[in-house]
Amino acid sequence: MSTNVDVNVRPDYDEVLQKIADYVLGYHIDSVEALDTARSCLMDTLGCGLLALRFPECTKHLGPLVEGTVVPHGARVPGTSFRLDPVKAAWDIGCIIRWLDYNDTWLAAEWGHPSDNLGGILAVADHLSQKRVAQGEAPLTMRAVLEAMIMAHEIQGVLALENSFNRVGLDHVVLVKVASTAVAAKLMGTDREQLLSALSHAFVDGQSLRTYRHAPNAGSRKSWAAGDATSRGVRLADIALRGEMGIPSVLTAPQWGFYDVLFAKTNKDQRLKTEAERTFKLPQSFGTYVMENVLFKISFPAEFHAQTAAEAAVRLYPRLEGRLNEIERIVVTTHESAIRIISKVGQLANPADRDHCLQYMIAVPLVFGELNAEHYEDAFHHAHPIIDQLRGKMEIVEEPRYSHEYLEADKRSIANAIQVFFKDGSSTEQVAVEYPLGHRRRREEGIPLLEAKFRANLATRFPTQRCEQIFALCKNQKALEATPVHRFTELFSI
Numbered sequence: 001m002s003t004n005v006d007v008n009v010r011p012d013y014d015e016v017l018q019k020i021a022d023y024v025l026g027y028h029i030d031s032v033e034a035l036d037t038a039r040s041c042l043m044d045t046l047g048c049g050l051l052a053l054r055f056p057e058c059t060k061h062l063g064p065l066v067e068g069t070v071v072p073h074g075a076r077v078p079g080t081s082f083r084l085d086p087v088k089a090a091w092d093i094g095c096i097i098r099w100l101d102y103n104d105t106w107l108a109a110e111w112g113h114p115s116d117n118l119g120g121i122l123a124v125a126d127h128l129s130q131k132r133v134a135q136g137e138a139p140l141t142m143r144a145v146l147e148a149m150i151m152a153h154e155i156q157g158v159l160a161l162e163n164s165f166n167r168v169g170l171d172h173v174v175l176v177k178v179a180s181t182a183v184a185a186k187l188m189g190t191d192r193e194q195l196l197s198a199l200s201h202a203f204v205d206g207q208s209l210r211t212y213r214h215a216p217n218a219g220s221r222k223s224w225a226a227g228d229a230t231s232r233g234v235r236l237a238d239i240a241l242r243g244e245m246g247i248p249s250v251l252t253a254p255q256w257g258f259y260d261v262l263f264a265k266t267n268k269d270q271r272l273k274t275e276a277e278r279t280f281k282l283p284q285s286f287g288t289y290v291m292e293n294v295l296f297k298i299s300f301p302a303e304f305h306a307q308t309a310a311e312a313a314v315r316l317y318p319r320l321e322g323r324l325n326e327i328e329r330i331v332v333t334t335h336e337s338a339i340r341i342i343s344k345v346g347q348l349a350n351p352a353d354r355d356h357c358l359q360y361m362i363a364v365p366l367v368f369g370e371l372n373a374e375h376y377e378d379a380f381h382h383a384h385p386i387i388d389q390l391r392g393k394m395e396i397v398e399e400p401r402y403s404h405e406y407l408e409a410d411k412r413s414i415a416n417a418i419q420v421f422f423k424d425g426s427s428t429e430q431v432a433v434e435y436p437l438g439h440r441r442r443r444e445e446g447i448p449l450l451e452a453k454f455r456a457n458l459a460t461r462f463p464t465q466r467c468e469q470i471f472a473l474c475k476n477q478k479a480l481e482a483t484p485v486h487r488f489t490e491l492f493s494i
Contacts, residue, residue, distance in 0.1 A: 013196045014251040016280050017203075020155055021195045023286035024182045029147050034288035036477060038146040041104055041153075043474045044296055044450055045115040046492065047457030048103045049096035050079045051373070054460060057351075058099040061224060062092045073130035075123040078492035079461045086123040090180075090234045094119025094227025100373045101223070101355050104438070105295045105304035106153070107337070107406065107414060110160035112172035114294060116226035117152035120180035120234045121145055122489065124187045129485035139484035140187070146481065148183040150291045155179040157290030162281040166341075168263055171208040173229035178202045180233025188241050197246030201236045203258045204250045215344045218353040251280070293412065296438030298449050300371045305338035306361040308433035309416035313365035315431050316418060320366055324386060326422045330394045332362060333417040333430070335402035343396050351376035362418060363390040405434075412439070451475075466491065 012018075029035065052058045063082055064071075074083030077092045084092065094116055097103050104115045122145065129139040156179040165172060181202040185195045208229070212221040240246070251258045259278045265271065300310045309332065320327070334343075342358040354360045354376040365371045367386055374380060381387065402415040417432035437446045454474070458467040470491050473480055480488075 011249045013200065013246065013248045016251060016282065017196055017199045019282065019286065020178075020182055020199060021192055023154070024151055024186045024195065025192060027151070027286065029150055029288060031150075031288040031292065034150050034291045035146055035481075037291050037294065038149045038153075039474065039477055039480060040296070040447060040450055041115055041149060041291070041294065042118070042146065043454040045097055045103050045118050046078055047454040048098075048100060049093065050461045050492075051102065051457045052096040052099035053079045055099065055373075057220060058096060058223070061095055064088060073127050073134060075126040076489040076493050078122075078489070079494065081494045084123075086120075086127045087231050087235050087238070089123035089127070090120040091224075091227045091231035092119075093122055094176075094230040095224045096227075098226045099223045100301045101303060102297050102301035102373070105297060106157045106160055106290060107295065107304060107412065108157070108161045109164040109407070110166060110172050110175065111304070111337070111341075112156060112160060112175055113226060114153035114156045114176075114179070114290060115149070116173070116176045117156065117180045117183065117230055117233075118149060119227055120184045120230035121148045121152065121187070122485075123231075124184050124234055124237075125485040126489045128187060133484075133486065139486060141481060142483045142485055142488055143481035144187065145485060145488075148187060150288055151186075151286075152179040152183045153290040153294060154286050154288065155182055157294075158282060158284060158286055159280065162283050166210055168265060169209055170262060171210045171213065171225060173225045174203075174207045176226050176229040177205070177233050177236075180230040181236045182233075184234045185237035185240060188237055190237065190241050193246075194240045194243075196248075197244060198237045198240035200246040200248065200250040201239065201244070202233065204247050205232065205236075207262060213341075213356060215346070215353070216349075218356055219350060220352045222352055222356075293440050295412075295414070295436065295440075296446060296450055298437045298446050298453060300361070301355065301373045302361045302371060303342050303356050304436070305335070305342055305414060306358050306416070307436040307438070308414055309334065309338075309358060309362050309418065310365050310371050311433045311436065312416055312418045312431040313362045314369060314371075315433075316420060316428055317365060317367075317369040319428050320420065323422065324367065324390070326424065327390065327393055327420055328423045329421045330362070330366075330390065331397060331419045331421070331430075332358070332394055333397050333399045333402070333419075333432070334358070335406045335415060336398055337403070337406060338416070339396060339398055345391070348381070351378070354381065357391075358396070359391040359394045360387065362394065363387045366390060366420075402434075414439075461494070 071085045075089035156175040181198050185198045211217050263278045348354045364375045405411045405413040413434045415434040419430040421427040435441050
């Protein structure tokens with residue numbers, strides 16, 4: 001008798017899935033700092049979405065798949081008149097949030113943007129709140145949204161601490177899909193078995209490659225990939241709520257599981273990882289750590305590894321006025337992740353290519369003293385050849401201390417330094433910025449500027465009175481938490 005057969009004994013769900021499910025269903029959030037930061041995150045994230053509505057390449061993606069579709073209790077897309085089913089609304093909200101690369105960031109072994117999950121959270125919460133009221137039940141409140149944001153941040157961020165998906169060629173939006181699936185399932189009222197099923201389907205899905213984030217293929221898919229991921233999370237939660245069976249050993253199944261199929265090789269040399277290397281590491285339990293330490297993009301709509309570089313360039317700008325043609329070389333001292341992800345030479349093909357180019361994001365503020373979303377557009381780039389001239393004079397150097405402290409839990413720095421050398425032998429001082437304005441270490445300095453950014457973004461879409469109404473509510477933690485979700489989203493409707 002052949003022994004080469006599968007043993008068909010259905011296992012328990014993988015431990016990682018059970019830890020996520022138990023956290024989502026059982027953890028009580030009482031961190032004042034996490035809730036307060038989530039409120040700031042809500043403002044910033046929605047403001048980024050409103051600003052993106054100025055760009056036709058973004059808005060062409062929005063709206064129902066079938067024009068004229070009417071959805072009972074449809075979820076609102078902020079800044080528009082759309083009322084969509086929760087899956088498409090999550091896609092649209094996630095798309096506008098991420099379009100300009102201006103929302104929050106988490107950097108570790110993997111990086112990403114945890115507020116991408118707000119697409120799924122807000123779409124589901126808005127729809128459910130309306131539906132509950134129509135059935136004579138109490139609506140969902142914004143406290144539920146803030147708690148879901150904290151949990152989504154935590155799931156995505158803790159999974160990213162020591163597990164590098166980018167090194168095996170996978171995009172970080174896999175973590176958006178997993179986190180959105182978990183919190184959407186909770187909002188929808190799944191039990192533990194249904195939630196585990198939903199999570200297993202998030203991992204068994206085909207996962208996005210990072211191809212569209214890197215030269216020579218960098219392009220605009222990176223601006224809607226997170227919207228796609230958070231909407232998929234909503235869809236998978238709905239499938240599980242309908243009673244669809246799960247895949248218990250989706251991660252650990254030999255040959256067919258996520259670890260063996262997608263996590264077994266390194267991206268650089270294709271060597272096989274050891275069994276210990278290819279399994280997820282959870283160095284700490286789930287709580288509120290990620291939201292409390294999340295990084296805000298306050299000053300620049302730019303890939304986060306370049307935030308401190310752009311700030312250093314702005315500081316150098318006054319020293320370079322009238323001397324741009326005298327520059328011989330520009331030495332940029334940075335950390336390993338910045339070199340691996342956004343350092344590039346050669347022609348930049350589109351805005352998405354430019355906002356992921358370290359050299360471009362330094363050159364613009366060296367010339368103009370600022371960096372905004374319009375600076376990535378084709379017309380601007382082609383009108384100012386000095387930008388590419390300065391890019392060609394840059395030398396990128398890794399500083400081991402910067403690379404080390406980037407990963408230290410008590411630091412999480414994102415350091416860059418710039419020094420400009422002139423043809424006459426003189427030079428500027430080296431300007432170093434180790435912690436960006438949106439870092440936890442600079443909260444006192446950063447939050448007033450974040451709020452100013454939100455007010456400016458509101459003004460791009462709403463009249464003054466509405467802007468003041470929204471801002472006053474978002475500033476008041478107690479009032480915001482008590483507000484029904486559907487009343488909050490009404491304020492953002494056109």
